[in-house]
Amino acid sequence: MNPAAPSNSFTHALYRKAEIRAIEAAAIADLPAGELMRAAGKAASELVQTKFTPRDGAILILAGPGDNGGDALETGQLLAARGYTVDIALCADSLLYSAAANLSLQQARASRATFISLEQILENQAPAYALVIDGLFGIGLSRAITADSVFGQLIQHINQLAEKFAIPILALDVPSGLDADTGQVIGPQGVAIEANTTLSFIADKVGLHTAAGRDYAGRVLIDSLGVADNHFPPPSGILSHAAMFAGLLPARRLDSHKGSYGEVMVIGGAHGMMGAAILAASAALYCGAGRVYVGFIDAAPAYDAQHPELMCRMAAELDFSKACVVIGPGLGNSELTASLLARALQQAPYVVIDADALNLIASSAPLRALLLARSQSLKSSIMTPHPLEAARLLGISTAQVQADRWQAALDLASQFQATIILKGAGSIIATSQQPLCINTSGNPALASGGTGDVLAGVCGALLAQQMAANDAARMAVWLHGCAADQLVEHACDAIGLTASELIPAIRNCLNQQQKKHSKPQRFQPLSK
Numbered sequence: 308m309n310p311a312a313p314s315n316s317f318t319h320a321l322y323r324k325a326e327i328r329a330i331e332a333a334a335i336a337d338l339p340a341g342e343l344m345r346a347a348g349k350a351a352s353e354l355v356q357t358k359f360t361p362r363d364g365a366i367l368i369l370a371g372p373g374d375n376g377g378d379a380l381e382t383g384q385l386l387a388a389r390g391y392t393v394d395i396a397l398c399a400d401s402l403l404y405s406a407a408a409n410l411s412l413q414q415a416r417a418s419r420a421t422f423i424s425l426e427q428i429l430e431n432q433a434p435a436y437a438l439v440i441d442g443l444f445g446i447g448l449s450r451a452i453t454a455d456s457v458f459g460q461l462i463q464h465i466n467q468l469a470e471k472f473a474i475p476i477l478a479l480d481v482p483s484g485l486d487a488d489t490g491q492v493i494g495p496q497g498v499a500i501e502a503n504t505t506l507s508f509i510a511d512k513v514g515l516h517t518a519a520g521r522d523y524a525g526r527v528l529i530d531s532l533g534v535a536d537n538h539f540p541p542p543s544g545i546l547s548h549a550a551m552f553a554g555l556l557p558a559r560r561l562d563s564h565k566g567s568y569g570e571v572m573v574i575g576g577a578h579g580m581m582g583a584a585i586l587a588a589s590a591a592l593y594c595g596a597g598r599v600y601v602g603f604i605d606a607a608p609a610y611d612a613q614h615p616e617l618m619c620r621m622a623a624e625l626d627f628s629k630a631c632v633v634i635g636p637g638l639g640n641s642e643l644t645a646s647l648l649a650r651a652l653q654q655a656p657y658v659v660i661d662a663d664a665l666n667l668i669a670s671s672a673p674l675r676a677l678l679l680a681r682s683q684s685l686k687s688s689i690m691t692p693h694p695l696e697a698a699r700l701l702g703i704s705t706a707q708v709q710a711d712r713w714q715a716a717l718d719l720a721s722q723f724q725a726t727i728i729l730k731g732a733g734s735i736i737a738t739s740q741q742p743l744c745i746n747t748s749g750n751p752a753l754a755s756g757g758t759g760d761v762l763a764g765v766c767g768a769l770l771a772q773q774m775a776a777n778d779a780a781r782m783a784v785w786l787h788g789c790a791a792d793q794l795v796e797h798a799c800d801a802i803g804l805t806a807s808e809l810i811p812a813i814r815n816c817l818n819q820q821q822k823k824h825s826k827p828q829r830f831q832p833l834s835k
């Protein structure tokens with residue numbers, strides 16, 4: 308479907324349900340009754356008209372028991388008025404409808420739409436629908452839709468039909484069954500609509516972009532329903548996008564040298580895991596760090612044949628006092644590694660804490676204290692946990708982290724006073740002061756060993772080039788994901804991407820980004 312033109316300036320803003328309710332309440336006070344529902348129906352019906360004509364086939368509309376159902380009925384009556392064949396399954400006790408939803412129901416009943424029963428849908432195995440519109444539940448879903456309930460059976464049936472007959476599903480506001488805050492299907496036995504497109508109302512929602520949210524929501528379009536900008540508070544989160552990174556890495560001055568671009572020291576690569584440190588170090592090199600060392604734990608190779616530029620040393624020999632130290636890739640867990648981490652936390656002006664270094668912090672109060680002391684002395688720290696590492700740091704289970712990734716990222720940022728990258732689908736970048744950021748680039752091709760080491764190296768390179776920690780973390784995750792997207796599109800497809808090939812692709816993305824968004828050169832060549 309074509310994207311709806313963003314209708315206000317909050318295109319990249321993200322809100323939680325409670326914030327959307329507050330915006331809604333403030334907006335309603337200014338508007339005639341039912342105006343928002345009319346606007347929702349108008350936006351949805353116009354979106355349908357950009358993609359389907361009445362001749363493409365019938366449209367099935369699922370209308371649930373709350374105002375999401377009202378939005379669906381409004382959409383249905385507008386489409387019927389424009390000549391579409393519309394079947395409406397009313398899955399609600401209309402006596403419980405709000406006044407606005409009731410009005411939409413009456414108009415739908417008076418329109419040319421046909422009301423059909425749930426049994427008709429469940430029994431009809433091969434419907435010729437061109438589109439299904441999901442208006443069962445929106446942000447008011449308060450408990451699980453279990454697989455064996457009537458709604459659960461309907462949702463599973465629709466998902467199966469859609470897959471079998473390639474019928475697109477347009478979800479109104481939120482795919483029914485998905486929690487708009489967390490991006491998880493509600494309840495352990497819960498089910499949710501698997502939409503191709505979600506047209507979300509008033510503002511974008513956190514849960515459409517992290518955890519399972521992207522799988523269920525498909526493409527997300529936003530319509531503000533005409534709510535005035537002054538009703539929107541500053542967002543508690545934003546979606547990453549290319550323009551955010553414009554100018555963060557200044558164009559290189561002609562009069563510069565390797566010392567101008569910082570020093571990265573990757574500490575890790577214990578016996579059997581040397582590759583992890585080399586991946587992180589190569590990534591730092593390809594992202595512009597002036598000098599890159601690898602400090603190995605057990606034994607240092609003379610050099611790395613593929614990247615002879617890397618300076619291979621024993622970790623204990625390195626002076627951390629002017630470097631950006633990336634500690635963790637292949638680090639292992641021993642007294643030596645704990646003492647190296649303690650030294651890095653005390654001495655290095657910038658640290659990126661990854662992998663085993665995160666586990667060491669999770670199990671050591673003195674190391675936690677050293678990390679906290681860094682924020683008081685204004686030293687930058689980025690932590691890059693995946694959900695299991697995050698769980699260890701917070702003393703909870705991985706399932707609890709994933710149940711509310713947003714909250715977990717916030718808790719980590721406030722407990723450790725560091726910039727957090729909570730990795731995984733829809734990586735979240737959090738600090739305790741600024742809006743959280745959900746990354747929009749990347750794909751499951753990244754789910755292979757070593758890609759996290761690469762990300763740590765990219766963070767290190769950007770920090771070493773003087774970028775603020777929050778900017779460096781956001782941009783590193785963005786570039787890492789863009790590189791994977793470009794490789795999947797142009798080179799290797801979705802399966803078999805390796806961490807090594809990601810590294811030059813990240814360099815390409817970084818340079819493309821710089822070319823596109825950096826200021827024009829001060830001296831343009833003279834034209835002939």
Ligand SMILES: NC(=O)C1=CN([C@@H]2O[C@H](COP(=O)(O)OP(=O)(O)OC[C@H]3O[C@@H](n4cnc5c(N)ncnc54)[C@H](OP(=O)(O)O)[C@@H]3O)[C@@H](O)[C@H]2O)[C@@H](O)CC1
Nearest residue numbers: 343344372373374375444445446447448449450451452480
């Ligand atoms: N208000 C406005 O101005 C605007 C609202 N808008 C639209 O309204 C949507 C929010 O509407 P909403 O608050 O009525 O909630 P909604 O998501 O339709 O569902 C609530 C109903 O579901 C029921 N229910 C819950 N869980 C259930 C379960 N597991 N199984 C079965 N039933 C369950 C619940 O019952 P209860 O929990 O009360 O027993 C209640 O009846 C929002 O997403 C947007 O689309 C837009 O038009 C913009 C203007």
Ligand SMILES: Nc1ncnc2c1ncn2[C@@H]1O[C@H](COP(=O)(O)OP(=O)(O)O)[C@@H](O)[C@H]1O
Nearest residue numbers: 730731732749750751753754756757758759760
């Ligand atoms: N499904 C996915 N979608 C987007 N990014 C993903 C997905 N799976 C993994 N990634 C990214 O790949 C990287 C994996 O890091 P990590 O789990 O630390 O792996 P490793 O320890 O093997 O390097 C992270 O940046 C993560 O966000």
Ligand SMILES: [K+]
Nearest residue numbers: 441444481483
């Ligand atoms: K819905």
